[in-house]
Amino acid sequence: MKVTLKIKRFNPEADQKPHWESYPVEVEPTERLLDALHQVKWFQDGTLALRRSCAHGICGSDTMRINGGNRLACKVLMQDIVKDGGTVTVEPMLGLKVIKDLIVDLEPFFAHYRSVMPYVVNDEALPEDGRERLQSPEARERFDQGTKCILCAACTTACPSFWSNSTYVGPAAIVQAHRFIFDDRDRATDERLAVLNEQFGVWRCRTVFNCTEACPRDIPVTQLIGEVKRALATGRVE
Amino acid sequence: MTQHHQFEAVIVGAGGAGLMAALHAARSAKVAVISKLYPTRSHTGTAQGGIAAALANMEEDHWEWHMYDTVKGGDYLVDQDAAEILAREAIEAVIELEHMGLPFDRTPDGRIEQRRFGGHTAEHGKRPVMRACKSADRTGHMILQTLFQNCVKQQVTFFDEYFVADLILEDNVCRGVVAMDIASGEMHVFHAKAVMLATGGFGRMFKVTSNAHSLTGDPVAAAYRRGVPLEDMEFFQFHPTGIYRMGILLSEAARGEGGVFINGQGERFMERYAPTMKDLASRDVCSRCIYLEVKAGRGIGGKDYVYLDIRPETINRYKSAPGGRTVTAHELETKLPDIIEMMRIYQGVEPMREPVPIQPTAHYAMGGIPTDSSGRVRANEGPGFVTGLFAAGESACVSVHGANRLGTNSLVDLVVFGRRGGRAMARFCQQAAFAPLPADPQAAVVAELERIRANTGQEKAGALRAEMQAIMMDNVSVFRDAGLISAAQAKVRELKERFAHVQIDDKGRRFNTDLLEAFELGCLLDLADVTASSALARTESRGAHSREDYPQRDDANWLKHTFAFAGQPSGAGLAMGEVRLAYRPVVVTKFEPKERVY
Numbered sequence: 001m002k003v004t005l006k007i008k009r010f011n012p013e014a015d016q017k018p019h020w021e022s023y024p025v026e027v028e029p030t031e032r033l034l035d036a037l038h039q040v041k042w043f044q045d046g047t048l049a050l051r052r053s054c055a056h057g058i059c060g061s062d063t064m065r066i067n068g069g070n071r072l073a074c075k076v077l078m079q080d081i082v083k084d085g086g087t088v089t090v091e092p093m094l095g096l097k098v099i100k101d102l103i104v105d106l107e108p109f110f111a112h113y114r115s116v117m118p119y120v121v122n123d124e125a126l127p128e129d130g131r132e133r134l135q136s137p138e139a140r141e142r143f144d145q146g147t148k149c150i151l152c153a154a155c156t157t158a159c160p161s162f163w164s165n166s167t168y169v170g171p172a173a174i175v176q177a178h179r180f181i182f183d184d185r186d187r188a189t190d191e192r193l194a195v196l197n198e199q200f201g202v203w204r205c206r207t208v209f210n211c212t213e214a215c216p217r218d219i220p221v222t223q224l225i226g227e228v229k230r231a232l233a234t235g236r237v238e
Numbered sequence: 239m240t241q242h243h244q245f246e247a248v249i250v251g252a253g254g255a256g257l258m259a260a261l262h263a264a265r266s267a268k269v270a271v272i273s274k275l276y277p278t279r280s281h282t283g284t285a286q287g288g289i290a291a292a293l294a295n296m297e298e299d300h301w302e303w304h305m306y307d308t309v310k311g312g313d314y315l316v317d318q319d320a321a322e323i324l325a326r327e328a329i330e331a332v333i334e335l336e337h338m339g340l341p342f343d344r345t346p347d348g349r350i351e352q353r354r355f356g357g358h359t360a361e362h363g364k365r366p367v368m369r370a371c372k373s374a375d376r377t378g379h380m381i382l383q384t385l386f387q388n389c390v391k392q393q394v395t396f397f398d399e400y401f402v403a404d405l406i407l408e409d410n411v412c413r414g415v416v417a418m419d420i421a422s423g424e425m426h427v428f429h430a431k432a433v434m435l436a437t438g439g440f441g442r443m444f445k446v447t448s449n450a451h452s453l454t455g456d457p458v459a460a461a462y463r464r465g466v467p468l469e470d471m472e473f474f475q476f477h478p479t480g481i482y483r484m485g486i487l488l489s490e491a492a493r494g495e496g497g498v499f500i501n502g503q504g505e506r507f508m509e510r511y512a513p514t515m516k517d518l519a520s521r522d523v524c525s526r527c528i529y530l531e532v533k534a535g536r537g538i539g540g541k542d543y544v545y546l547d548i549r550p551e552t553i554n555r556y557k558s559a560p561g562g563r564t565v566t567a568h569e570l571e572t573k574l575p576d577i578i579e580m581m582r583i584y585q586g587v588e589p590m591r592e593p594v595p596i597q598p599t600a601h602y603a604m605g606g607i608p609t610d611s612s613g614r615v616r617a618n619e620g621p622g623f624v625t626g627l628f629a630a631g632e633s634a635c636v637s638v639h640g641a642n643r644l645g646t647n648s649l650v651d652l653v654v655f656g657r658r659g660g661r662a663m664a665r666f667c668q669q670a671a672f673a674p675l676p677a678d679p680q681a682a683v684v685a686e687l688e689r690i691r692a693n694t695g696q697e698k699a700g701a702l703r704a705e706m707q708a709i710m711m712d713n714v715s716v717f718r719d720a721g722l723i724s725a726a727q728a729k730v731r732e733l734k735e736r737f738a739h740v741q742i743d744d745k746g747r748r749f750n751t752d753l754l755e756a757f758e759l760g761c762l763l764d765l766a767d768v769t770a771s772s773a774l775a776r777t778e779s780r781g782a783h784s785r786e787d788y789p790q791r792d793d794a795n796w797l798k799h800t801f802a803f804a805g806q807p808s809g810a811g812l813a814m815g816e817v818r819l820a821y822r823p824v825v826v827t828k829f830e831p832k833e834r835v836y
Contacts (some may be wrong), residue, residue: 013746030586042700046743046752053450056486056580057380059279075583099421100749106276119387120339132336134348140341146371147341147380151278185339 001084002026005036006049008091018098021045022087029079033088034062036085045107049101053172057216060152064102065091070154070214095166106233109153112169116177116195121188139184146179147226148217155211155221157168169196171211171221178224181237193232202228240425240680245270245395246667248415248430249660250402250457253280254378254438255631257385258656259613259663260394263434267667270428272397272417274452277386280653281438281450285378286577287355287491288370289335289649291328301325303360304369305826306829308647311357311520312604312640313781313791314831315470315799315824320611320636323825324647324654327619331653332371340384342373354494356647357520357644357836366494366518368560370646375491376827379651400426400752402457404683404752404810405433405467405627406675407464410617412627413673415457416680418687419755425680431670432663434628435461435607435615435803436656441474442758443766444600445704448480449489457762458633458710459806461607462768463813466615467801467820468626469635471765472773473782475643476716477777478524480599481584482543488577488596490645493517495573496559498549499528500593501536506556507544512836517558519836521640522782525598529716538595545593548574552593562612598716602643606635608801608822613659618820620800626670630659640824641781664672682809689811690756696737697757702733702740706759706766714770719787727770734763734812764813765806767787771817772800775806793831 005025010018023040034052041048050073052062057075064073067081067089082088087171096104127133149172156162156170179184198201202225211221231237247263249256260271268414273280292299304325309316336342336350343351352368362369373380389396395415402414406427414429422615440455441447462468474601478499479488482680501507511527519527532542552558559565567590568826571578583587607629615627631652638651652785699760708728713726737760777786778792796823 011746011748013748027583031585041752042703043698046745049744049749049751053275053279053452054281054284055451056284056484056584058274058284058576059281059378060449061279063273077583103749110276114390119391122339126337130330130333135344136348137344137346140344143341147383147404148376150283150379151276180339181339183339195412213788234828 001029001078003078003085004087005040005084006087006089009101011047011100020163025076025211029077031078032074032083033066033076033078034073036078047105051103058150062152063093063152065093070158072152072154072216075216082123093153095157095163106153108166109170109172112173113151113176115169116118116173117188117192118176118180120180120183120186122185124187133185135185143179145176145219148219149175149179150217152216154214154216158210160208160210161206165200167200167202171205171225174202174225174228175219175221178228180226181231184225189237196228197232205224240427242427242429243270244429244672246430247432247434247663248272248428249434249436250415251438251631251633252277252396253436253438253631254282254381254385254652255656256434257389258653259436259630259660259786261385261388261392261433262657262660263664264392264394266664270395270397272400272402272415272428273447274399274420274810276398276400278382279690280382281453283379283382284487285649286375286487286489287334287494288353288372288377288646289381289647290355290358290369291332291371291643291650292325292369293329293332293350293352293371295345296352299360299367299369301329303367306362306581307343307358308638308644309829310363310834311644312642313834314797315637315640315780316795317825318827318829319825320638323611324638327654328389328650331650331657335381335384337652338384340373340390341658342371345665348798349760353491354468354518355645356490356493356518358646363514366515370494375489375574381653385649402460403757404460405457405464406447406622406679407627408676410821411673413675414679416683418785421749423750425684427675427679429672429675431672432626432628433665434630434659434663435633436629436631437633439603439632440762440765441600441603442643443706443710443762443769444715445598445707446480446483446485448477448485449600451829454758454762455633455765456758456761458607459764462764462804463809465804465807466627467608467618467803468605468768470637471768472640472776472800472801473604473803474769475521475598475602475604475782476525476598477521477601478528478547478598479596483597484584485599486580486584487599488546488580488594492546492548492574496545496553496565496568498552498556498558499524500545502540503536503539507531515836520642520644523836524564526784528598532652534801543595543597546596547593548589549591549593587722602648603632604635604641604643605638606633609634609636611636611655611658612662613655617673619820626666626673628663630655686810687753687757690740690742691745691753693739693741695734695741697736697739697741699740699742699759702736703759703762706730706733706763708765712759712775717784717786718773719785723770723774727767727774730766730770734767734814737763737812751770760812768802768817772802772819781825797831799824800823
């Protein structure tokens with residue numbers, strides 16, 4: 001099929017402000033948008049800048065705003081976003097500074113991630129037999145959803161609260177916190193909940209559900225945020 | 239302007255091996271981890287099915303059995319002292335990951351749950367064994383996340399999105415690396431006592447591959463250009479179940495849970511080739527069988543692919559699930575959520591109702607930078623080492639995978655030898671001083687990058703890359719012969735000549751991936767040359783290296799590792815001239831080579 005990619009370009013080395021450029025490409029309907037972007041980069045205009053790596057939806061590098069919504073360019077097929085002769089719009093994620101074209105500065109995103117203590121804390125003695133700590137399948141299942149997160153930033157940069165104030169810790173960091181708060185091997189629940197109870201913590205969430213819609217891993221982000229809110233309100237983690 | 243840094247230990251690559259090494263080295267040394275990606279983007283994260291360790295949580299198992307399977311799986315090219323370490327230390331390494339917080343699946347009594355995987359057997363090949371520890375079908379993702387989480391906890395220093403383009407290596411002593419900060423285009427010199435290369439594979443030399451776009455082997459090529467040998471590069475694993483035409487991997491876990499191969503005549507053909515292990519024979523065997531079925535006209539509709547069938551009705555008809563029990567769609571969806579989603583998204587099939595078109599995909603480099611079991615890099619085929627240089631993970635060759643790696647053993651390799659390498663670096667840093675830097679250590683790389691940036695030739699890197707990938711896929715993949723390999727070698731050398739005329743569009747500094755992709759192509763061309771040259775010389779068939787003109791394994795002449803050296807080590811530019819080959823004997827301890835049957 002023949003389609004047009006309309007891409008928002010911005011190179012601070014050369015441009016005063018962002019502008020749109022259109023590229024005609026011929027692709028198979030079953031090709032990924034990433035394949036179409038590569039066609040542009042490799043054979044039409046090598047100056048186009050984007051991040052990508054695994055190309056099948058696991059590494060989380062190529063989040064971008066595609067036809068107005070956050071998606072991974074490697075996890076959408078052309079046939080699902082455009083008809084023959086149509087146009088696809090591609091922009092960088094919102095809410096983070098653009099470094100060049102589709103590449104944004106992720107440091108604020110990872111700073112929020114680090115702020116929620118994203119690791120298991122447990123200083124108790126290890127099992128004497130030298131083996132694994134025991135955990136029931138039910139206890140393991142309790143925090144399963146959050147373990148799917150690939151830190152692609154699709155949720156956080158789809159959130160209106162984050163757009164209005166990037167001091168907000170954001171849905172991705174809350175999902176990460178949830179993964180440890182509800183892991184019964186962890187012992188730092190109170191410290192982590194205290195971080196999320198601060199002014200720019202979990203209460204900035206307005207339950208808009210943009211994050212859940214944006215998540216390429218089908219994590220029920222809004223639900224997990226709700227569970228953290230409930231833990232704070234009731235003082236119980238269950 | 240070039241910026242200068244000094245760290246006792248510099249680790250290049252932030253996947254499983256690099257992060258594991260960092261966690262252990264950082265206990266006593268000042269460490270920096272440099273990666274061209276954000277650490278969580280590393281390709282370890284895409285590993286699906288599991289990490290092997292003879293925990294015996296499900297049934298009787300022993301590390302000796304794991305060692306045997308590894309040696310046999312590698313078609314006896316494995317160094318058995320290293321395979322013993324792999325199988326023994328897998329157990330404590332997996333327990334260490336659990337203690338770090340890794341969310342393994344659990345048995346009803348709370349232990350780590352395990353599943354079957356290709357080539358892993360009980361009692362030296364008698365039956366499949368449940369040895370792969372797992373977190374659904376995203377085990378690699380959980381390992382990468384857990385290791386990164388622990389690096390955050392330990393406050394390891396990272397240089398994210400820095401591209402390492404050269405090693406500072408003089409008089410057989412490694413003194414650091416030269417890198418570009420991709421965001422600014424600025425050059426950085428890292429002065430170090432010890433450098434570890436843990437940069438993963440280079441499967442992007444092939445057209446159909448499961449490998450990330452970033453897997454271009456840049457620091458491996460840099461080491462080669464600085465005179466470091468590369469070991470066993472002719473052995474490249476083609477995984478049998480790549481999504482047709484795209485190469486995206488569908489884990490062997492699908493067959494561990496009961497999935498089977500079906501040809502164009504509706505036959506479960508692996509029963510013919512591997513009567514005991516059937517669809518769970520090792521990967522090189524399954525990939526060859528698929529090629530043979532296609533060649534005999536028994537592909538689907540006579541085409542170049544077969545089916546992977548994981549429909550519950552199929553699994554139950556063949557009683558191919560573990561223990562021959564009955565499975566349901568719900569159970570499969572729980573155990574294989576990610577790969578079932580990939581089948582739906584990328585292939586557009588409903589795997590609970592239809593079989594999935596698959597073909598072998600370039601997956602894993604058994605070869606790489608030669609090391610001992612502490613990660614120390616060998617300087618030659620004899621007893622010598624490069625002072626201050628270490629390697630681990632897929633970029634290294636210990637050699638525990640020999641001629642063919644078993645499924646799940648890559649993750650074992652990362653954590654076992656990442657850990658050992660990290661500890662060895664820390665010990666080295668305690669007794670070593672900083673070797674002095676040469677004047678302008680960045681000069682060669684800056685000259686090469688500026689040459690590419692300023693070039694006005696008529697070649698495009700994208701076109702050259704496509705030609706390389708096509709010829710390597712057609713001529714140096716599952717089946718090879720002298721004519722095919724020679725043609726590929728000649729083509730690669732022609733492409734090396736044409737590489738001198740590559741012109742890029744982006745002349746800027748900031749995030750210039752046009753420039754870096756051209757540089758990466760040069761690295762791949764060197765590694766493709768080594769792969770073809772090593773393959774041409776080895777006149778036998780062993781593991782993943784199948785020569786139609788030499789169909790038998792030849793232990794009398796070829797029970798030895800290939801060591802390839804650059805004809806003219808040339809610094810940052812392409813290595814031109816003939817590849818020089820030497821050989822090193824295989825270490826055999828417990829298991830004498832014998833015929834390999836599954």
